[in-house]
Amino acid sequence: MTKVYHTLRASLRRLAASALCAFACAAVPGLASAADQPLTTEAAQAFWKGDFDTLEKLNNRLKRGKHFAPDAGSELEYFRLGLGKVPQSVADHNEPYLRELEALTLQWAAEHPKSSLAHILHAEVLVQHAWSYRGGGYAKDVPPEAWKDFRKYLERAVEYLKAHADVALTDSSAHALLLRIGTGLSWDRDTLWTIQQEGLKRNPDDVMLYFGMLTPLLPKWGGDPETLDRYIREAAKETQADYGMGMYARLYAVAADENFGHALFEDSLVDWPTMKKGYEDMQARFPNSLGRRNHFAHMACLAKDRPTLVALLAELGTNIDASQWGPNPQRSLEACQRWAKESPDESKDEKKPAKKVRASPASL
Amino acid sequence: MNTHSKTPARLPALAFPGMALLASAFACMFGSAHAAAAPEFSDDPRVQMAQALHRDLARAFTLDKDLALDPALRAAADDIAKEHLTRIDKLLPAWLEDERVHQSGAGKPPSSKSVYVAVYARLFNELALWQLEAGDVQYENATLAVLRTAPGVCDVTGDYNFTDFASRILRIQALPATERKAMLASERQLLAHWGQPRANLAPWPDPLPQQAAYALLQQGPADADHPRLALPPRLAYTVLGQGKDYAALHPVERCILQQWWLQESLRRGVAPAAALSAFRYGTMLTAIDRAGNAFDKPDAEAGTHPAGPPPYPGVAAHFGVTGVTTVNVRLDPAGKPLQAVVIGRKVDVPGIRGMRPVAFENVFDAATVKYATQDGRTYGKPSGDTPYKFQMTWSLDDNKRSKASQGAKP
Numbered sequence: 017m018t019k020v021y022h023t024l025r026a027s028l029r030r031l032a033a034s035a036l037c038a039f040a041c042a043a044v045p046g047l048a049s050a051a052d053q054p055l056t057t058e059a060a061q062a063f064w065k066g067d068f069d070t071l072e073k074l075n076n077r078l079k080r081g082k083h084f085a086p087d088a089g090s091e092l093e094y095f096r097l098g099l100g101k102v103p104q105s106v107a108d109h110n111e112p113y114l115r116e117l118e119a120l121t122l123q124w125a126a127e128h129p130k131s132s133l134a135h136i137l138h139a140e141v142l143v144q145h146a147w148s149y150r151g152g153g154y155a156k157d158v159p160p161e162a163w164k165d166f167r168k169y170l171e172r173a174v175e176y177l178k179a180h181a182d183v184a185l186t187d188s189s190a191h192a193l194l195l196r197i198g199t200g201l202s203w204d205r206d207t208l209w210t211i212q213q214e215g216l217k218r219n220p221d222d223v224m225l226y227f228g229m230l231t232p233l234l235p236k237w238g239g240d241p242e243t244l245d246r247y248i249r250e251a252a253k254e255t256q257a258d259y260g261m262g263m264y265a266r267l268y269a270v271a272a273d274e275n276f277g278h279a280l281f282e283d284s285l286v287d288w289p290t291m292k293k294g295y296e297d298m299q300a301r302f303p304n305s306l307g308r309r310n311h312f313a314h315m316a317c318l319a320k321d322r323p324t325l326v327a328l329l330a331e332l333g334t335n336i337d338a339s340q341w342g343p344n345p346q347r348s349l350e351a352c353q354r355w356a357k358e359s360p361d362e363s364k365d366e367k368k369p370a371k372k373v374r375a376s377p378a379s380l
Numbered sequence: 381m382n383t384h385s386k387t388p389a390r391l392p393a394l395a396f397p398g399m400a401l402l403a404s405a406f407a408c409m410f411g412s413a414h415a416a417a418a419p420e421f422s423d424d425p426r427v428q429m430a431q432a433l434h435r436d437l438a439r440a441f442t443l444d445k446d447l448a449l450d451p452a453l454r455a456a457a458d459d460i461a462k463e464h465l466t467r468i469d470k471l472l473p474a475w476l477e478d479e480r481v482h483q484s485g486a487g488k489p490p491s492s493k494s495v496y497v498a499v500y501a502r503l504f505n506e507l508a509l510w511q512l513e514a515g516d517v518q519y520e521n522a523t524l525a526v527l528r529t530a531p532g533v534c535d536v537t538g539d540y541n542f543t544d545f546a547s548r549i550l551r552i553q554a555l556p557a558t559e560r561k562a563m564l565a566s567e568r569q570l571l572a573h574w575g576q577p578r579a580n581l582a583p584w585p586d587p588l589p590q591q592a593a594y595a596l597l598q599q600g601p602a603d604a605d606h607p608r609l610a611l612p613p614r615l616a617y618t619v620l621g622q623g624k625d626y627a628a629l630h631p632v633e634r635c636i637l638q639q640w641w642l643q644e645s646l647r648r649g650v651a652p653a654a655a656l657s658a659f660r661y662g663t664m665l666t667a668i669d670r671a672g673n674a675f676d677k678p679d680a681e682a683g684t685h686p687a688g689p690p691p692y693p694g695v696a697a698h699f700g701v702t703g704v705t706t707v708n709v710r711l712d713p714a715g716k717p718l719q720a721v722v723i724g725r726k727v728d729v730p731g732i733r734g735m736r737p738v739a740f741e742n743v744f745d746a747a748t749v750k751y752a753t754q755d756g757r758t759y760g761k762p763s764g765d766t767p768y769k770f771q772m773t774w775s776l777d778d779n780k781r782s783k784a785s786q787g788a789k790p
Contacts, residue, residue: 063613064612064613064614064617065531065532065535065612065613065614066531066611066612066613066614067531067532102613105617105621107617107620107621107622108621108622108623109620109621109622109623110621112601112616112620112621113616113617113620113621115601115603116601116602116610116611116613116616116620117610117613117616119601119602119603119610120602120610120611120612120613120616122610123602123609123610
């Protein structure tokens with residue numbers, strides 16, 4: 017009988033192992049990461065399930081009005097990020113997967129012809145299909161045939177949105193998508209500007225449209241520092257009621273992330289006092305963003321504003337988040353921490369005035 | 381069917397050796413989560429066995445704490461589960477005694493293990509019969525409506541070997557609140573059928589829903605050339621993106637595939653009752669599903685010659701299942717097997733009498749298909765498109781004689 021017992025215990029262990037596997041396998045790829053906002057996770061989960069009704073309800077709630085997270089993040093953007101997770105998930109066989117998503121979203125659009133979201137989702141899948149050919153690497157590394165497919169799918173997305181413009185373009189998410197498409201297809205600035213303005217007419221609180229227009233103005237996309245600076249100042253002015261000068265800081269921070277990196281204060285027309293005021297305005301209105309405070313500290317380091325950096329590092333204490341410290345973030349953080357600890361005499365840079373002496377349209 | 385409900389105290393004394401160890405071992409047979417919280421075993425071996433059976437059965441009626449249910453529905457479901465377990469608790473001693481008497485008819489006293497395993501098999505089968513049985517018209521219509529339209533009804537949590545009850549309650553939650561009372565009443569009614577033969581059980585769908593679904597998906601994408609419903613993204617990712625076959629899918633994904641196939645079947649004009657029956661077979665947890673290969677010998681495949689008999693499935697051997705499977709093999713022009721499909725199942729299971737042993741009917745399917753399509757196997761040249769058909773007889777006597785735990789030749 018003891019033998020029977022041990023045999024059954026062994027069976028039990030095997031069963032337990034298979035049960036553990038079953039639990040582990042329950043995870044859906046790309047469903048959520050620790051850093052995801054709850055709305056992002058909710059949207060992604062609903063999309064993975066094919067629960068269009070839930071997605072539609074969420075979109076209807078968010079597509080109008082001010083929906084700010086406590087850290088000033090756009091809930092509409094968190095929702096869109098969730099939607100993007102499904103077509104962005106890379107499968108072993110990406111082509112049949114993406115084609116199935118195209119078919120599904122097309123079916124949703126046929127079943128819900130008056131839903132802007134249904135049409136936008138179909139276009140979104142086409143855009144992600146395009147990027148699956150392009151990839152995220154340098155342009156020089158993209159094979160010529162892949163460029164063709166990239167453009168073909170982006171153009172299909174445009175054609176689709178044009179064909180359903182009466183419904184899709186009632187929703188600023190379509191304009192946000194068109195800005196991405198237009199950037200990929202190198203549309204001219206005026207066209208993109210018009211798209212952004214039309215989107216803001218549909219939803220003046222869709223602040224992500226300001227960020228969407230930023231990308232094509234960056235030097236790496238053919239832009240120049242002067243135009244970029246004019247744009248950022250105008251955007252800051254338009255959003256002053258909600259953010260003070262906050263949008264100035266946020267847009268330049270994105271410009272640093274996407275283009276200028278550690279050379280933001282050398283290669284762009286950013287004005288540090290204005291940027292600093294932008295961060296202070298954001299802190300006064302939305303005091304719950306450790307991420308932004310980390311970013312502020314990093315920018316203070318780049319701007320060689322040691323007192324501000326020292327104060328922010330002290331304030332952050334154990335809440336320092338290296339991920340917010342630009343390219344090669346851990347090393348950037350370490351370098352800034354070292355510089356903050358140096359005495360002013362040790363630093364040649366300290367004797368130099370910060371970039372605020374650079375010609376600034378705001379001070380003119 | 382004998383459903384008398386004598387209390388353990390009135391049963392004649394049992395004198396099975398080693399009962400205490402056996403009962404505790406079987407209590408752990410399908411997991412240990414509940415063993416730790418188990419009440420003290422009685423000295424009475426009959427009570428020990430009934431307690432062990434209760435514990436495992438309770439797993440199918442315990443709603444996982446993470447299951448997304450609204451509190452009122454959860455409370456109502458817990459009440460139903462409690463009532464049902466209380467009723468079965470009264471039946472179990474009688475079932476054990478019934479089995480002991482039945483096995484004593486062979487002339488020698490049955491072993492404690494054989495009695496226990498037989499009643500365990502009976503419980504498995506009751507769970508399976510319950511999954512297959514149709515409810516009243518209102519219940520059927522409401523269930524179809526949910527499966528047609530509600531995403532997320534497959535999102536059960538907890539122990540995937542025992543999600544029977546949770547799946548049903550999750551479907552009820554997806555219905556309008558006004559329908560809940562009637563649906564819960566129907567659930568009570570269906571549970572009251574435990575222990576009785578079910579009339580008019582539908583036969584196994586042929587082909588199985590998952591086989592039909594995969595065959596359709598292999599034809600191509602959902603477009604004008606291949607009109608069909610598109611898969612929900614999670615399935616599109618795993619089935620098309622990762623190329624997983626049905627067996628490799630997570631239990632939740634298998635359920636989603638079955639739901640999708642029900643929707644596609646309805647779109648194609650299949651009768652709702654047939655589509656729902658196929659869904660029930662597709663999602664039914666059989667003995668194989670619950671036990672997997674837990675009872676297979678690790679080296680069962682080693683040294684198996686293609687021409688020889690296949691290994692006897694461990695679960696079947698454990699529960700003493702015997703029977704005959706009928707298989708159709710599609711052949712290429714040279715007589716090599718392309719695909720095998722089990723089209724007939726006739727099995728006998730100790731402990732299950734007077735009703736179909738549905739929980740065990742597919743216990744030989746995988747082994748049969750594997751044997752029929754084994755590399756190197758050839759059949760005679762096919763006559764047209766007619767598949768080659770043969771039967772496999774699964775006999776434990778042969779199994780014992782060969783001492784290699786193998787089934788019979790076709």
